Amino acid sequence: MKFGRKFIAAAFLLLQFLPQSAPAFVLLPEPPASGFTMNLDLEPSVPFQSIGYGITTWNKLAEMAIATWNAAGIGSGPDFGFLRVANPPAVGNPCARDGINEVRWSPDNCGFSFGDVIAITIRWIVNGLRVEEDVLFNSNLPFDAYRGPLRYSNGHWLNDFHRVAVHEFGHVVGLDHPNAAGQKVTAIMNSHMSNVDWLQPDDIAGARAIAWSAASDPQLSSVTLIFNVGWNLAGNGSTGTLDAASAFGNSSDVLSVWKWLSVEAKWALYSPSLTRQQLANYANTNGHAVLTTINSGEGFWVNASRTFAARLPPGTAISSASFQSARAGGWRLVATGDNKTPRDIGSPYLSTLWAWDAVKAKWYFYAPSLDAKGGTYLSDYITSKGYLDFGTKTLDPTTGFWVNQP
Ligand SMILES: [Zn+2]
Numbered sequence: 001m002k003f004g005r006k007f008i009a010a011a012f013l014l015l016q017f018l019p020q021s022a023p024a025f026v027l028l029p030e031p032p033a034s035g036f037t038m039n040l041d042l043e044p045s046v047p048f049q050s051i052g053y054g055i056t057t058w059n060k061l062a063e064m065a066i067a068t069w070n071a072a073g074i075g076s077g078p079d080f081g082f083l084r085v086a087n088p089p090a091v092g093n094p095c096a097r098d099g100i101n102e103v104r105w106s107p108d109n110c111g112f113s114f115g116d117v118i119a120i121t122i123r124w125i126v127n128g129l130r131v132e133e134d135v136l137f138n139s140n141l142p143f144d145a146y147r148g149p150l151r152y153s154n155g156h157w158l159n160d161f162h163r164v165a166v167h168e169f170g171h172v173v174g175l176d177h178p179n180a181a182g183q184k185v186t187a188i189m190n191s192h193m194s195n196v197d198w199l200q201p202d203d204i205a206g207a208r209a210i211a212w213s214a215a216s217d218p219q220l221s222s223v224t225l226i227f228n229v230g231w232n233l234a235g236n237g238s239t240g241t242l243d244a245a246s247a248f249g250n251s252s253d254v255l256s257v258w259k260w261l262s263v264e265a266k267w268a269l270y271s272p273s274l275t276r277q278q279l280a281n282y283a284n285t286n287g288h289a290v291l292t293t294i295n296s297g298e299g300f301w302v303n304a305s306r307t308f309a310a311r312l313p314p315g316t317a318i319s320s321a322s323f324q325s326a327r328a329g330g331w332r333l334v335a336t337g338d339n340k341t342p343r344d345i346g347s348p349y350l351s352t353l354w355a356w357d358a359v360k361a362k363w364y365f366y367a368p369s370l371d372a373k374g375g376t377y378l379s380d381y382i383t384s385k386g387y388l389d390f391g392t393k394t395l396d397p398t399t400g401f402w403v404n405q406p
Pocket of ligand 1 (some may be wrong): 167171176189190191
């Protein structure tokens with residue numbers, strides 16, 4: 001096990017007009033072990049009237065900077081959900097490898113003076129992979145938020161928090177300073193803050209070149225679930241447990257989350273807009289149970305008020321054998337991690353199988369008994385009912401589906 005840390009510093013320099021050239025991005029030598037969930041803890045969290053973005057908070061500005069990199073996409077995939085924001089944020093030690101990726105203000109650089117450094121990103125390396133990233137902003141310096149040319153006020157440069165955050169999160173995703181490697185290119189990743197206030201083509205090319213593929217991660221924790229507005233049927237095909245409050249705790253995204261308890265024959269529900277007590281009261285009054293976790297191999301419904309992404313919990317793919325062997329009869333809402341087609345799962349294990357397409361608002365349907373009749377019997381039936389045909393479509397680890405078992 002090799003542990004390493006490295007400080008990455010940004011310093012001021014007057015704007016230089018650099019010629020456009022071929023991509024000159026520089027990658028950090030160690031690829032990411034996974035996507036990163038950042039804990040934004042930038043006090044004070046009260047809104048302030050920024051110069052350039054209206055009323056906002058440091059945390060909100062950091063979220064914007066994170067969204068900028070996700071929109072660019074990380075890796076050749078590319079992964080548009082590489083960085084996540086923890087909600088609520090966990091509190092850890094930014095100067096230690098503790099499994100918590102901290103983003104916060106600090107008057108010092110882990111016990112050392114910041115000097116004129118604006119912000120640093122500390123990366124932690126295990127077995128040649130970046131496993132944790134902590135970002136510190138120098139609280140001794142004046143900050144505001146604005147686009148365009150750098151401002152000078154009261155004898156100091158006034159830092160634009162947003163562009164500094166975009167730069168630091170560029171280190172988090174895996175980029176280094178092109179100018180420090182002798183390159184001349186317009187990039188927000190140059191080590192000197194300048195009038196460049198947004199991602200440049202070279203920065204995006206760099207992000208896409210990072211050795212990262214969500215699909216090749218043996219852990220499913222990098223697999224992204226996309227939720228559309230309205231009802232979504234999703235699944236936890238990981239061997240890990242999904243914590244409802246961590247994954248769906250943002251009441252701006254989520255109205256409610258439901259799973260079917262087949263043994264008790266009742267629904268369990270979670271809603272981020274209800275307190276624990278309100279949730280318990282509501283569930284009790286309506287004959288429901290309280291949902292706290294989505295267990296391995298379970299499907300679940302999410303009613304979303306806007307499009308958002310979540311990730312599967314750390315773990316490996318659960319085999320479809322798990323629900324085949326646990327046959328209880330009747331309806332079950334399940335998920336599997338091994339990318340089988342419904343036909344692969346086969347007739348001894350199911351009477352019918354259903355998955356919901358949230359975009360088309362239609363059911364995918366499969367029935368082995370109809371498939372066994374051969375020819376186009378099954379597809380004709382599906383067409384006549386207005387369903388969708390699975391065909392060769394597999395049940396991926398994020399798909400939840402109903403099975404009616406014999
Ligand atoms: Zn830097």
